[in-house]
Amino acid sequence: MMASIGEFDPLNNIVPATKIEVTVSCRDLLHVDTFSKSDPVVVLYLQGIGTKEWREFGRTEVIDNTLNPNFVRKFFLDFFFEEKQNLRFDVYNVDSRSSNISKFDFLGQTFCTLGEIIGSTGGRLENSLSGIPGKKLGAIIFTAEELSNCRDIATMQLCANKLDKKDFFGKSDPFLVFYRSNEDGTFTICHKTEVVKNTLNPVWQPFTIPVRALCNGDYDRTVKVDVYDWDRDGSHDFIGEFTTSYRDFSRGQNQFNVYEVLNPKKKGKKKKYINSGTVTLLSFKVESEYTFVDFIRGGTQLNFTVAIDFTASNGDPSQPTSLHYMNPYQMNAYAMALKAVGDIIQDYDSDKLFPAYGFGAKLPPDGKISHAFPLSGDNENPNCVGIEGVLEAYFQSIRTVQLYGPTNFSPVINQVARSAQDVTDGSQYFVLLMITDGVISDMVQTKEAVVNAAALPMSIIIIGVGPAEFDAMEELDGDEVRVSFRGHFAERDIVQFVPFRDYMDRSGNQVLSMARLAKDVLAEIPEQLLGFMKTRGIEPRPALTSSDLPNLHRHI
Structure with a gap:
């Protein structure tokens, strides 16, 4: 526990x-x-x-x-x-x-x-x-x-009175931990408040939590709250617990929302034990938020673009050791990563036309180095038809271009950003998948490109293939520290980086490897899309209903 x-x-x-x-x-x-x-x-x-x-x-x-x-x-x-x-x-x-x-x-x-x-x-x-x-x-x-209760967000504030004193020299440093109960009787942690230092009568900051995180849509399901005294070494002392439900909370501040904090061990030992303090609900409100599904049903399209690393460090494609090797019996890591992500995103893109680029190669006939060449070979039209079309164009490019270098990311990011700049009304959201085997050569320019792209309807997924050290990539994935360029911080975290090797199934099950990879790299996209829409005040368009669509009632 x-x-x-x-x-x-x-x-x-x-x-x-x-x-x-x-x-x-x-x-x-x-x-x-x-x-x-x-x-x-x-x-x-x-x-x-x-x-x-x-x-x-x-x-x-x-x-x-x-x-x-x-x-x-x-x-x-x-x-x-x-x-x-x-x-x-x-x-x-x-x-x-x-x-x-x-x-x-x-x-x-x-x-x-x-x-x-x-x-x-x-x-x-x-x-x-x-x-x-x-x-x-x-x-x-x-x-x-x-279902409508999926979009509700609760905001609440709690305080406590006369909690047990746990610290030898001072009072307690209390914090609350909330758990939702599961069907099988177990509990899942769903929120932790901040610590209020040196008091037995803390007032915690208001916090927001999705209602489904608190009760998974069942308003009468038990919500358990533990009260702890914070300790620097992590061995937090248990003060006591109480149970409630979303329905009780939703009644707001009243005499029923004052909870006795009970410590079962103390209760068993001390005859005169009453409680270890009380916790009171000070305020509670529920608001509805727009969801990812609202935007998709309102017609927002996900525009998917692919960029593949054609630098020489991938190895000679005719050799089995190359990351671009075309084994007739199984897909290479580039193809697997592309298919894993593309197969899911394509369901949200109605025209199924995907721009696909390569970077870091010398192109025929004159050996010019390019960092954003269309895999289709057509400079006017970089689109491929469906994920299968992207794979075909990739296989064709491997046969025709010369792997070279350096590994420059910024040209492709800026290319997609230019498209995203033209549609900031919420009707489209751009997802760029970059698959690479190595270290970025133009890190400064890439950071600038990411900072600029963060203000646009755009997310970037970077998948590292092969055995290289990808430490520098973590700088771009702003989970810990937001990416910055010359003191300007990205307004949103839009980059998700993962090394493919972390998802490889040990038994060689490619389907499982691809499912694991996609699950992790795509998990943040809905929140990133919502974050952009929210900061721009964009609301989803009304969903088309069956009455807006022809032919539904023709046989009824």
Whole structure:
């Protein structure tokens, strides 16, 4: 228990995911019953990360005698932007009372990701059903909505009275630790207040916390609060604890929100023990904040650009030791990193056109060195069609350019920044993925480029491949200290750097390595997008609803 308090990092604390409600309907299903129409049901399967296994997640109700069902029972799914959440929907005709699927008639299936549904216009995706050769199986339609309590942020302030004195020479240095309870009875730390020095009657600063971090949407779930006396060596003394709930807190300041702090050990030992002090809720308010999903549903597009390091330190591409070696049987680290990140981001970019650049190579025919050449070979149009198109252009470039140097980052960053500068109205957000094997040669210019880019709708992901020391990269990843240039600090932290080797699966499972990598490098993008929108006062456009879309009601 004690160790976990010290290790708690509010920046990296996992807030429960946004909950998405998926509604399903079908059109023109296959007619299989002789005397009536079909009695359809839809079964949802989820695929585990890094495995190929599908497991059943849930089923809609069965609707009798229709080929155009609008199901009432919804699927509630946790949404993680940074994961590729593969879904499979199977449609069956139910003609027996059994719940055993093997007894049902198969009417077709479709595969998609949760990101595809959310990233579709208005959060509405229509797919054709397939799986029975030579037959038209109709369509399945999904709509996605975020549950409203996912966006609530609570602000509260607490104080304490007559806490136990724990320090030999002075009073106590109290702080509070909040835990939300989990379904299985365990507790997860979700907030830690600051320490108020040398007092038994502390007043803590007001703090804000997402409501779902406090109770995961269940207002009556237990919230446990521990009171500690801070010690410099980290062995904080336990003063006592109390429990409450989000619903109790939300009633605001009243006589019920004064809590006795109890220490079970003391209570057991001392007959006259009453309590170890009291904690009082001074104020409580809830506000709604816009979420990442609000912006995506309102039409904000993620523009994805790739830049690949073609410097000589990667090694001769014709040799197996090269980081750019084209093994016919497995992808190299560059291709894996590109695919891992690109496969997820592409769900949020409707045109699927991705600019792709190389840097640090000599180009044919005259051997000119370039630090931002289009992999497509077309200076007028650097776009590639889909992630597969980017991979093809990369493989083609490896065969045609000469690896050289130095490793200059700033030209590509400035190139993307110029595009981002043209659209600062919230309709687009730019994500630049840079994959490199080594140390930056133009660190000063790169810092300047990052500081300038931080004022634009833009994030930068840098993935280091190969065995090099990447210490200098940590300077650009502003988690600890914000990047600065000539005394100007970046207004936001927009760079995320990771070495790929930290994510490699020991057993050689490439799918798992890629999933781990993507999860880590993409996790900060939603917050970075929201940070930009907030500082610019940009609100999401209203989500397109089904009534704004043609053809939804054509068969109803």
